[in-house]
Amino acid sequence: MALLAYGAPAGDKPLEPMTIERRAVGPRDVQIDIAYCGVCHSDLHQVRAEWGGTLYPCVPGHEIVGHVRAVGAEVSRFQVGDVVGVGCLVDSCRTCASCEEDLENYCEKGWTGTYNGKTDDAPGHTLGGYSQQIVVNDHFVLKISHPVDQLAAVAPLLCAGITTYSPLRHWNTGPGKKVGIVGIGGLGHMGVKLAHAMGAHTVAFTTSESKRQDALDLGADEVVVSRNPDEMAAHVGSFDLIVNAVAASHDLDAFTALLKRDGTMCMLGVPEHPHPSPNIGALIFGRKAIAGSLIGGLAETQEMLDFCAEKGIVADIEMIRIQDIENAYDRMQKSDVKYRFVIDNATLAA
Numbered sequence: 001m002a003l004l005a006y007g008a009p010a011g012d013k014p015l016e017p018m019t020i021e022r023r024a025v026g027p028r029d030v031q032i033d034i035a036y037c038g039v040c041h042s043d044l045h046q047v048r049a050e051w052g053g054t055l056y057p058c059v060p061g062h063e064i065v066g067h068v069r070a071v072g073a074e075v076s077r078f079q080v081g082d083v084v085g086v087g088c089l090v091d092s093c094r095t096c097a098s099c100e101e102d103l104e105n106y107c108e109k110g111w112t113g114t115y116n117g118k119t120d121d122a123p124g125h126t127l128g129g130y131s132q133q134i135v136v137n138d139h140f141v142l143k144i145s146h147p148v149d150q151l152a153a154v155a156p157l158l159c160a161g162i163t164t165y166s167p168l169r170h171w172n173t174g175p176g177k178k179v180g181i182v183g184i185g186g187l188g189h190m191g192v193k194l195a196h197a198m199g200a201h202t203v204a205f206t207t208s209e210s211k212r213q214d215a216l217d218l219g220a221d222e223v224v225v226s227r228n229p230d231e232m233a234a235h236v237g238s239f240d241l242i243v244n245a246v247a248a249s250h251d252l253d254a255f256t257a258l259l260k261r262d263g264t265m266c267m268l269g270v271p272e273h274p275h276p277s278p279n280i281g282a283l284i285f286g287r288k289a290i291a292g293s294l295i296g297g298l299a300e301t302q303e304m305l306d307f308c309a310e311k312g313i314v315a316d317i318e319m320i321r322i323q324d325i326e327n328a329y330d331r332m333q334k335s336d337v338k339y340r341f342v343i344d345n346a347t348l349a350a
């Protein structure tokens, strides 16, 4: 069956309506009617060939929520009508050490992305959530227990949510810990909400005074304008963890100085131009670490969704029609969104 989708035929072309096919529902497959899909910065970079290696046509989207339309004969975890999600991964080897530890996101053979990943399905690479339906192996489908009227705002949890949740958990965020979140955008706004909900003293770092009240509204206990040296100096040597969501090249030493002994700064973005080399002496005198983290495994993503449902956490979103996607990309590049665009997939048929 031909399905409606939005994608780009080439890296220098805007997204346009197109029709795609999905594979027939296999024994372990879940067929999902997509209700909403979040718009991630990765979508823009990938579809515009800014990372290289983009396969066309490219249909982006890996923050997918919807309803189960059909399940294969061997699927027992899901039933028709269930509310479900799909994030950044739709397959992995399932046998390497990382997969065996529920860390499919670090699969040693390389996981299959929800779009632009290699697959036997036509056209030879995966197509993402800017489409009416998707067919996914049940291991990579997540249960959503939020109220259904929050479904659109749940979509960004599938990438922005898990990408910040995983490092917060890995470095033991909780009561008694002081945690910083650098950059209050799609990722950072989730980081502030999650760190606060985990019980940490949460400090938001922003470059703009104008975001101070917004960050407090998200749940930050304190806000530091990182361009203000006096504000930064007040926090030297005090953080257990800093989650740095800024991908643009910047001075890391300004933040490692704020870590306690044995503190860690975890980077979430890959800069287009490298950060200035960090001051290694500043790390040695204090046994500090600069680390990285990539999304999360399926079990942890389910844990994050359940945690968010229990705590009433969703993303702050602006809903768009699929026809407005290019405008949304332009605004996203200017950080002109609070804090995530989400596509209403019903508009594909408009």
Ligand code: ZN
Binding pocket: 040, 041, 042, 043, 062, 088, 159, 160
């Ligand atoms: Zn993403």
Ligand code: ZN
Binding pocket: 092, 093, 094, 095, 096, 097, 098, 099, 104, 106, 107, 108, 109, 110
């Ligand atoms: Zn693996």
